[in-house]
Amino acid sequence: xxxxxxxxxxxxxxxxxxxxxxxxxxxxxxxxxxxxxxxxxxxxxxxxxxxxxxxxxxxxxxxxxxxxxxxxxxxxxxxxxxxxxxxxxxxxxxxxxxxxxxxxxxxxxxxxxxxxxxxxxxxxxxxxxxxxxxxxxxxxxxxxxxxxxxxxxxxxxxxxxxxxxxxxxxxxxxxxxxxxxxxxxxxxxxxxxxxxxxxxxxxxxxxxxxxxxxxxxxxxxxxxxxxxxxxxxxxxxxxxxxxxxxxxxxxxxxxxxxxxxxxxxxxxxxxxxxxxxxxxxxxxxxxxxxxxxxxxxxxxxxxxxxxxxxxxxxxxxxxxxxxxxxxxxxxxx
Amino acid sequence: xxxxxxxxxxxxxxxxxxxxxxxxxxxxxxxxxxxxxxxxxxxxxxxxxxxxxxxxxxxxxxxxxxxxxxxxxxxxxxxxxxxxxxxxxxxxxxxxxxxxxxxxxxxxxxxxxxxxxxxxxxxxxxxxxxxxxxxxxxxxxxxxxxxxxxxxxxxxxxxxxxxxxxxxxxxxxxxxxxxxxxxxxxxxxxxxxxxxxxxxxxxxxxxxxxxxxxxxxxxxxxxxxxxxxxxxxxxxxxxxxxxxxxxxxxxxxxxxxxxxxxxxxxxxxxxxxxxxxxxxxxxxxxxx
Numbered sequence: 001x002x003x004x005x006x007x008x009x010x011x012x013x014x015x016x017x018x019x020x021x022x023x024x025x026x027x028x029x030x031x032x033x034x035x036x037x038x039x040x041x042x043x044x045x046x047x048x049x050x051x052x053x054x055x056x057x058x059x060x061x062x063x064x065x066x067x068x069x070x071x072x073x074x075x076x077x078x079x080x081x082x083x084x085x086x087x088x089x090x091x092x093x094x095x096x097x098x099x100x101x102x103x104x105x106x107x108x109x110x111x112x113x114x115x116x117x118x119x120x121x122x123x124x125x126x127x128x129x130x131x132x133x134x135x136x137x138x139x140x141x142x143x144x145x146x147x148x149x150x151x152x153x154x155x156x157x158x159x160x161x162x163x164x165x166x167x168x169x170x171x172x173x174x175x176x177x178x179x180x181x182x183x184x185x186x187x188x189x190x191x192x193x194x195x196x197x198x199x200x201x202x203x204x205x206x207x208x209x210x211x212x213x214x215x216x217x218x219x220x221x222x223x224x225x226x227x228x229x230x231x232x233x234x235x236x237x238x239x240x241x242x243x244x245x246x247x248x249x250x251x252x253x254x255x256x257x258x259x260x261x262x263x264x265x266x267x268x269x270x271x272x273x274x275x276x277x278x279x280x281x282x283x284x285x286x287x288x289x290x291x292x293x294x295x296x297x298x299x300x301x302x303x304x305x306x307x308x309x310x311x312x313x314x315x316x317x318x319x320x321x322x323x324x325x326x327x328x329x330x331x332x333x
Numbered sequence: 334x335x336x337x338x339x340x341x342x343x344x345x346x347x348x349x350x351x352x353x354x355x356x357x358x359x360x361x362x363x364x365x366x367x368x369x370x371x372x373x374x375x376x377x378x379x380x381x382x383x384x385x386x387x388x389x390x391x392x393x394x395x396x397x398x399x400x401x402x403x404x405x406x407x408x409x410x411x412x413x414x415x416x417x418x419x420x421x422x423x424x425x426x427x428x429x430x431x432x433x434x435x436x437x438x439x440x441x442x443x444x445x446x447x448x449x450x451x452x453x454x455x456x457x458x459x460x461x462x463x464x465x466x467x468x469x470x471x472x473x474x475x476x477x478x479x480x481x482x483x484x485x486x487x488x489x490x491x492x493x494x495x496x497x498x499x500x501x502x503x504x505x506x507x508x509x510x511x512x513x514x515x516x517x518x519x520x521x522x523x524x525x526x527x528x529x530x531x532x533x534x535x536x537x538x539x540x541x542x543x544x545x546x547x548x549x550x551x552x553x554x555x556x557x558x559x560x561x562x563x564x565x566x567x568x569x570x571x572x573x574x575x576x577x578x579x580x581x582x583x584x585x586x587x588x589x590x591x592x593x594x595x596x597x598x599x600x601x602x603x604x605x606x607x608x609x610x611x612x613x614x615x616x617x618x619x620x621x
Contacts, residue, residue: 059424061431106608112424113366114607116431117558121600124555128600132593242551246435253428282443289436293429297417300425310421 020167024160033159037231039271040163040170041224046251046263047177048220053249054258054305055181056213057193059112061245062103062119065126066218068240070096070225072130075143075235085149089226096222097215104214108207123245130237142236146229162231169227173220178260180216189213193258243285250292256305265304336466338584344472344541346580347479351534352557353564353572354482358527360566362503362520365423368430369410370531371554372437375547377403377532378539379441382452392455392540399536400529406437407528411521434554441547449546452539475537482530483573490569499523531557552596559603565613574615 019026027033049063074092077083083091107118130137137143148156156162180186188209191199200206229235247270255266270291274284295302300310352374359367367373377399384398414429456470490496502509502519510516538553539545556579564575579599586598606613 057424059428107604110607110611113427114562114611116368116427117366117555117562118604118607121555121559121603125597125600125604128594128597132591132597246431249428249431285439286436286443289432289434289439292432293413293436296425296429296432297413300418300421310425 024163030159033163035271035275037159037162037166039268040166041228041231042248042251042267042271043264044170044173045221045224045248046255046267047174047260048217048224049248049252050257050263051177051180051189051213051217051220053252054256054262055186055189055193056210058108058210058214059116059249060119060214060217061116061242061249062123062126063217063221063248064240064242064244064246065123066096066100066221067225067228067244067248068130068235068237069099069126070222071229071235071240072137072143072225073222074226075146075229076136078146078230079143085147085230086151089149089223089230092226093219093223096225097219100218100221101211101215104211104218108210108214120242120245123242127237127241137237140237142234143229144234146233146235148233149230166227166231169223173223174260174264177220181260185209185212190258247288250288253292253302254295256302257310258301258306259304262302262304266302335585335588336464338588339581340466340468340472342581342584343577344475344580345584346560346577347475348534348538348541348553348576349556349560349579350479350573350576351482351537352531352553353560353566353576354486354569355527355530355534356558356561357566357569357572358486358523358530360561361568362499362523363415363506365415365426366430366558367407367410367414367524367527368427368554369406369433369437370527370557371550371552372434372441373403373406373410373528373550374531374535374538374553374557375441375545375550376406376437377535378452378545378549379445379535380532381536381539382450382545385453390453395540396533396536399532399534401532403532403535404525404529406532408521408525410528411524415520415524416517434550438547438550445547447547449544452543452545454543455540471541475541478537479573479576483569486569495519495522555603556596556599559599559606562606562611562613563602565615567612568615571613571615575613578614 023036024033027036045063045067049060052058052060052063070092073095074085074088077088077091078085103119103122107115107122110118131139133139134141150156156165181189188199188204191202191204192206192209196206225240251266251270252263253266254269255264256262270288273287274280280287301307352370355370356366359365380402381395381399384395388394410430410433414426414433418426418429454471456474459467459469461468488496490499498509498514499519499522501512501514502516506516535550535553538549557576560575560579561572562575563579564573565571579602582602583595583599587595590598
């Protein structure tokens with residue numbers, strides 16, 4: 001697959017570029033473009049969660065909350081203070097990153113299982129604060145009428161404009177994450193994921209790099225949230241609950257942890273399923289849960305992930321009953 | 334008012350304590366957490382509700398149904414998320430149970446609908462009154478069940494052969510299996526028992542709140558885990574203590590802060606204890 005891709009990367013890349021750039025023409029309707037826009041938001045969200053899960057090997061169930069913090073920060077700045085989008089979006093990202101850094105500094109020394117519960121509790125705390133602070137967040141009523149952004153005097157009004165904006169954003173973010181992965185920082189993250197003790201004895205500041213990964217991931221999630229808030233123009237606390245965190249986690253787990261392409265594939269598949277199978281409507285959540293169980297049992301690293309975190313501790317076969325002959329012979333010998 | 338909140342806190346604390354015991358049963362054996370335990374509790378509540386609505390209004394039968402449903406769910410989760418995943422790092426099992434948690438919740442939503450179902454109340458009459466605070470028979474029953482469960486489990490672990498085997502497996506999985514203990518059976522038993530306990534508590538909770546809905550498991554699971562960490566996840570008396578303290582603190586925070594921030598207080602306790610005292614109040618000093 002990888003070799004094949006390297007050989008044909010120019011035509012494949014060109015074809016992909018034509019497809020992505022020409023989508024508004026090809027799709028021809030607004031609805032499909034809105035789905036494509038949401039897909040791109042989730043591609044970026046899943047890629048950002050992959051920074052934490054796939055690169056550094058920590059599991060967070062609070063990503064939906066960071067997405068929500070970004071959305072609320074940008075929405076509040078835009079509606080109460082009337083600040084423009086090109087200012088509120090970076091500010092929302094920075095604010096989310098600060099919250100993330102704070103949480104990271106506090107919790108990243110925890111062991112994996114406890115980190116999952118810690119981030120989960122944090123996500124719930126964020127939701128409770130949003131619900132109970134009506135003077136700032138309008139509580140359970142949500143924030144309506146978030147203005148469309150105006151960039152250099154040009155108002156984003158149609159779905160096509162939104163689509164191109166998110167396309168630029170998504171490509172930029174995936175590129176940044178890809179460059180990070182192949183940089184000195186990325187190598188330090190992978191070293192931590194593979195073996196913390198070895199990494200720290202090689203002089204990698206384990207805690208520092210963990211906090212860095214967490215902060216960057218929250219920064220990107222916050223930017224996504226800001227984008228989403230202006231895109232749909234109405235946000236409320238229940239859009240950013242546990243279900244959202246779970247969805248993003250499933251995207252990463254399905255597509256593949258630790259690779260660049262994995263979360264992108266996962267996000268596209270999970271966003272396409274409800275559109276392709278309309279009759280599944282009520283059954284969608286069940287399917288997502290089943291997908292996560294199935295993938296993690298059969299192929300823990302996901303469709304296109306790197307083994308890394310899930311390399312078996314011993315050389316024993318995962319499913320002895322699938323290798324009965326071999327195992328039988330070994331036992332007999 | 335203050336005393337009434339304290340009594341309600343005690344009753345609610347029994348629920349938290351029983352879920353906390355379910356968490357510490359599995360943690361004590363494998364140093365793993367079954368994330369879907371809250372949903373097993375919800376499943377038990379539905380089983381009890383179905384029995385009460387369609388079979389017999391007998392409380393004991395409903396509790397038994399919750400127990401059996403929880404046992405089955407715990408057994409299944411162990412087979413898929415733990416037995417099939419042996420040799421893969423623990424985190425994969427945890428993620429698998431996160432999948433189970435959503436799967437079960439969505440399944441219940443799909444089968445029974447997202448709306449809250451009413452559960453008839455039992456023993457709701459006031460047993461006695463102290464200083465204008467009412468104590469119902471149900472509340473007494475709940476506290477009684479929690480304490481009985483704790484004693485039964487302590488007896489099971491420290492007075493029986495199977496308990497001895499369980500403690501040996503908890504101490505050293507490999508060596509125990511080399512010594513001829515049926516580690517697979519013991520793990521399976523602990524998981525099923527933990528699930529059964531959660532299912533049983535689910536029925537009790539459904540009766541206490543007169544409500545059953547698919548999302549009841551999420552909060553209950555997180556609160557139960559909080560209680561376990563609070564009291565000390567490694568010990569059963571710790572889990573009980575954590576449950577009662579959490580119940581008390583939550584209900585007093587309703588009294589003194591605001592009812593909107595009731596869950597906030599619990600989750601804050603969870604984070605603070607995870608950070609500064611992950612072994613809990615009674616837990617043994619082990620590296621977590």
